[in-house]
Amino acid sequence: MKRILLNDITKLYGSGAAETVAVKDVSLVIEPGEFFFLLGPSGCGKTTLLRIIAGLTAPTAGRVVLGDRDVTDDPVEKRHTAMVFQNYALWPHMTVQQNVEFGPKMQGAARSERRRRAAQKLELVEMGPLAARKPNQLSGGQQQRVALARALAAEPDCLLLDEPLSNLDARLRLHMRQELRGLVKQTGTTAVYVTHDQKEALSMADRIAVMDAGEVVQVGSPQEVYDRPGTRFVADFLGEANFLPGAVAGAGEGLAVQTAAGRLPLAGDCAARAGQQVVCCVRPERIRLERGQAPAGVGAAALPAVVTARVYLGELRQYVCRLADSVDWRVSVLADRRDPVEPGEAVTLHVSADDVAVLPA
């Protein structure tokens, strides 16, 4: 359980004209015991960053500090990290037991100690009865658990997980989310988890660093990055978002953004100042849709719109609504048995000030 400190990490591949930037000037502090997520689309550098922490990839520039030790120049095996690989990387020539005992063995633990640690971790992931099996006799989910047990048995200073759930089928993946978080939090280890699945990150993380094109664009708790995205990229990558450009006007309680489709109020604690050009961002599920024309409430907006399309999603209905100035917004409404709004109907979209995030234009 150690703090991880990344200082100005840069990783370049190739040289000259073929040079590509995999990670650019990334600095992060990951607190002891924190379950920290690196989230981003494929190719954003998140796995490279994880491998730099593990020591499997050498950074072109920057330092990696684990606890109070600068490990940048330490070889992989001296770092006391343990990684759960995307394809699990279980050794096919060893049994489950031998796989899990490997870490303690390399640390020079006595036979009895190795046994105890392996048994305990296999117990934790409910794989004890299958300890004598070879990895290729296990299902994907079982292999995933063994990979986790193997990493935990090394009792690492920090646990690194590289898309550990991506090879599981959808149902199992959902089930494993909470279970995995429980297991990791139970051990108290500092953990870094790489994923491109925003639902995974939002539901499991203590904090998330959203990455794009080698850079960290925003760090925060799941709710912070979801509700108050710092850029259009973050807003788009984490779920769905509607955008509307405009100019900030007024101050205090009257702070609002004047847009082509109408006036959107802002929360009082918003950092925007009058005169600024901004883009407003509103999540589809935070919009209340009402039939016909209706006046706005206090601290809320009422934007007139026309429904142009409707999609049934099971638990939700999503409407595409055309605002003034031909801007299309998506609005999600819990689906019920009542008559849905038909395309062509005029509606009013209600947005409260707390649900409007302001992005730089």
Added chain:
Amino acid sequence: MRTPGPTAPAVTGRPIRPDGSAGPVSWGLAAALGGFLVAFLVVPIALAVGAGFARDGRPSLYWIGRVLGNEILLEQLVNGLTLACATTLACLVVAIPLAVVRTRYRFLGSGVLGGLLLVPLILPPFVGAMSMRRLLGQWGVLNLLLERVGILDTAATAPPDWLGSGFAGVVVLQVLHLFPILYLNASAALANVDPAASQAARNLGAGPVRTFFAVTLPLIRPGLFAGGTIIFIWAFTDIGTPLIVGYDEVIPVTLFQKLSQAEVNPLTYSLVFVMLSAAVGLYVLGKFVFGRRGTTESTKGSIAAETRRLGPLGTVGAWGLFGAVIVLSLLPHVGVVLTAVSNRWINTILPTAYTWKHMWFIVTRPATYNSILNSLMYAGTSTAVDIVLGCIGAWLLIRVRPRGRTVLDGLVMLPLAVPGLILAAGYVAMTAKGAWLEEIGPLRNPFTILVIAYSVRRLPFVVRGVSAGLEQVPVTLEEAGRNLGAGRLRTAARITMPLIAANVIAAGVLTFAFAMLEVSDSLILAQQRAHYPITKEIYKQWASGNLDAPNVAAALGVYCMLLLGGTYAVAGALMGRRLGAIFRA
């Protein structure tokens, strides 16, 4: 968010390193391997070729002119090329149908028959050649059999000599020994062809034959080329078979005779250059015409290959095809064994009296059993050297991938295109009287130079074999080991090695067998009887002119087969269990 840590001074401008991080260890190993190959591959070739371009200490084309103006030598060169073409084509004709049947169909005993096809590889064809005259000569077993069944009447007309001038005999023997190499290459290539490719052709209306020639054959062409070049160069530079069959009108035999003399004439070296040019020229031409990788390089199966089970009629047909080839290719072996234990075998189909005395003779006479011990020592050492060098080479090429790896790759694969005979000529030049390596030359103890020769020539195969294994081991398996605290060496010993053990053992066994059977280097570089390897001793026994010379030579051949058969059996037993454990689905 950007919080520079107190203990972390910002450092920039660290050199970019490839991911395997080629550290000093890697560079050291790369330098060592490269140095070895330059010293014992590039330098000897350069020396041998260079010696042909000097007259009275000055550069000159005089000797080349002498070679190219010599009609006898030119005719021998043409003979050699014709021989190599004939052998290669015949191998293709024999091997492709076998490979197609084996990969497309399942039938009772297909595994056993496929395995038996590889047996010819345990005997050098020149040993088999000793029994071929008895089998196919004018008064040979075949003619006697034909007379027995009434087809031939030896009293009325002189029976035909099936070996003719010797050309046909050499081709037959080489084909019977070499076709398994092409069979293996063709099978591997066929297994890599996406079954959907030929299914698409069938779907669009092409018949099975048309599909094979229009789709499958072009796709396996690079694989056939790889096997074909090995066979071509082997046949082009083979000295053992022509020597024993008595076919002297080919260039390798002339070269061998000239190189065996104490003083080597510069003409010999210019002959080496002409031969090397022919071999490399044809290799390059062949690579350009046949070996080019098509645009459909990645033909990994998009669907699972289907093997059809043959019906009773098809099974019998397959048995006939495999059986005929196996019987034919084992005939020389049977002949050798019979010769070794025969006491009287004159003008009869089978020997009329048997004896163990030749077999006994081998193990009681120092000269003969020493040759066996020598060969075991040379082969064993070169196998060890090759496994170490091969693993280093494969690791560098597959895992570390340092800058300049294409040069290293080229160096490692170069022996494939350079005939052993020419390398032997290079070693002769390198260790000539007065040269700095005279001490390890043929006139002294050739242990070092023979081990080097065997190792250099077999290195490409070991590197390829181990590389194939490494490529199938995901890097993450090794990374996981390092990540959990195992150092580089421990990871190699505990994770990588067990996973590629099968490849390493297979490469080792084949290297050992190659060294035991090697002819050109062995005949040229061992000149003192006490240091003869087994192949040279067989040749010397055969050429001794003693009454029982063929029997003693054959008896040595039998020991050779027993040793190699034993090696394969041990390797099979060694790998069997572990192979099963690793690759159980």
